[in-house]
Amino acid sequence: MSVSYFFNLIAKIKYKFNNLADVFKLFTFLNNIHENTKLIKSKAKELGFDDCGISKIETFNNFTREKYNEWINSGFSADMQYMERNIDKRFDITKMVENAKSVISVILNYYPEVKQNTESYKISKYAYGYDYHKIIKDKLYKLFNFINNEISKISGRVFVDSAPVMEKQWAIKSGLGWQGKNSCLINKDIGSFFFVGEIVIDLELEYDKPINEYCGNCTKCIDACPTGAIEKPYVVNSNKCISYLTIEHKGEFNKNINIDFTDYIFGCDICQDVCPWNAKPVFSKIKEFKIFDAIKTFTYNNWENLNENDFNKIFKNSPLKRTKYSGIKRNINQIKKVKF
Numbered sequence: 463m464s465v466s467y468f469f470n471l472i473a474k475i476k477y478k479f480n481n482l483a484d485v486f487k488l489f490t491f492l493n494n495i496h497e498n499t500k501l502i503k504s505k506a507k508e509l510g511f512d513d514c515g516i517s518k519i520e521t522f523n524n525f526t527r528e529k530y531n532e533w534i535n536s537g538f539s540a541d542m543q544y545m546e547r548n549i550d551k552r553f554d555i556t557k558m559v560e561n562a563k564s565v566i567s568v569i570l571n572y573y574p575e576v577k578q579n580t581e582s583y584k585i586s587k588y589a590y591g592y593d594y595h596k597i598i599k600d601k602l603y604k605l606f607n608f609i610n611n612e613i614s615k616i617s618g619r620v621f622v623d624s625a626p627v628m629e630k631q632w633a634i635k636s637g638l639g640w641q642g643k644n645s646c647l648i649n650k651d652i653g654s655f656f657f658v659g660e661i662v663i664d665l666e667l668e669y670d671k672p673i674n675e676y677c678g679n680c681t682k683c684i685d686a687c688p689t690g691a692i693e694k695p696y697v698v699n700s701n702k703c704i705s706y707l708t709i710e711h712k713g714e715f716n717k718n719i720n721i722d723f724t725d726y727i728f729g730c731d732i733c734q735d736v737c738p739w740n741a742k743p744v745f746s747k748i749k750e751f752k753i754f755d756a757i758k759t760f761t762y763n764n765w766e767n768l769n770e771n772d773f774n775k776i777f778k779n780s781p782l783k784r785t786k787y788s789g790i791k792r793n794i795n796q797i798k799k800v801k802f
């Protein structure tokens with residue numbers, strides 16, 4: 463840029479402002495936003511997050527609202543009544559975090575290097591280690607405190623899978639990935655075996671843009687789903703989804719239900735395992751996500767003979783505690799009923 467061009471530009475800008483001091487104030491403001499954003503993203507990486515993207519607070523567009531309502535009205539949320547509540551908050555996050563300006567989304571890879579014994583009932587990979595809610599929240603609070611102490615006094619909230627927050631949609635808005643036809647968020651570098659979390663704060667930052675989607679003509683996830691739960695691209699019917707049935711469904715199964723859980727007793731990874739974006743997985747570096755010894759070594763027999771006391775001891779800090787001992791037993795019985 464030539465010097466005269468620069469002075470002309472300043473003159474033009476000055477025309478719109480009262481004086482040069484205002485121009486420099488604006489410049490400093492924008493520069494601070496840029497620097498603050500860089501600091502936050504680099505701290506997120508230092509804390510172990512695989513990626514961090516930032517979006518401006520906005521209410522969701524009509525497409526997202528319509529599709530969400532369609533999903534609920536089709537009954538695809540099954541018995542997860544919490545998905546039907548607080549719809550206004552879901553679409554307008556300022557109803558939960560007053561004066562919110564930015565959503566800082568993070569992703570954390572959980573893909574394990576060591577897998578389960580193959581002669582065993584299956585546990586979804588996200589549940590191999592310690593419960594992710596606490597691990598991600600601890601890291602997010604560290605990031606929150608860093609912003610509060612080193613950048614600017616802020617107010618806001620931290621979320622991980624625990625409130626009516628459209629986590630995938632915020633992460634998509636901030637360029638962390640695209641929504642695959644299996645409905646999971648996919649990141650170009652690490653695939654889809656990751657968790658999502660976010661901090662919502664009242665500080666303005668520099669905003670990322672969504673990226674393209676890269677599913678193309680592929681339909682591997684839809685073809686591989688053993689229960690036909692992916693009704694159409696991007697839409698999962700929880701009533702048929704093994705993940706829902708084995709984890710979220712409460713109580714006994716209806717006697718007429720004949721769904722084959724394909725040996726899964728907690729969650730299901732099939733539509734992600736077949737995805738070409740997971741073909742060269744990057745292993746998680748988070749030690750807390752390493753496979754529990756019991757999950758690694760247990761055989762069919764061990765699961766079948768496990769008593770409630772041992773279950774409670776071994777899985778005290780594991781996602782498996784969500785179904786409780788009775789849920790695991792119920793799932794094993796369902797598998798046996800369909801198999802034999």
Ligand code: B12
Pocket residue numbers: 526527529530533542545586587588622623624625626627628629630631641644645646647648654655656657658659695696697698700703705706710728729730731733
């Ligand atoms: C409810 C829920 C479930 C339900 C319902 C699943 C679902 N697809 O919604 C059940 C219990 C089945 C489930 C299962 C799993 N879950 Co879950 N779940 C959630 C939860 C709490 C809400 C998700 C939600 O809002 N669903 C509502 C529906 C309507 O949303 P949606 O599927 O994204 O729907 C959109 C698309 O259909 C889109 N759409 C419709 N038509 C079209 C067309 C086009 C062209 C496009 C682009 C989009 C589009 O519009 C809809 C509205 O935005 C989130 C946490 C959170 N608070 O966000 C975790 C979350 C999504 N789950 C997660 C995980 C890890 C899983 C499992 C992998 C666990 C497992 N291994 O068993 C499976 C995956 C199953 C699957 N294929 O989805 C992670 C996902 C991480 C990722 N990489 O995407 C989340 C984000 C939790 C977290 N904080 O990490 N889950």
Ligand code: SF4
Pocket residue numbers: 644686687688689690691692698702703704705730731732733734
């Ligand atoms: S998690 Fe399993 S059952 Fe659910 S949609 Fe994916 S493959 Fe189908």
Ligand code: SF4
Pocket residue numbers: 642643644645676677678679680681682683684733736737738739
């Ligand atoms: S398997 Fe294919 S269609 Fe399904 S999410 Fe992966 S790339 Fe997209």
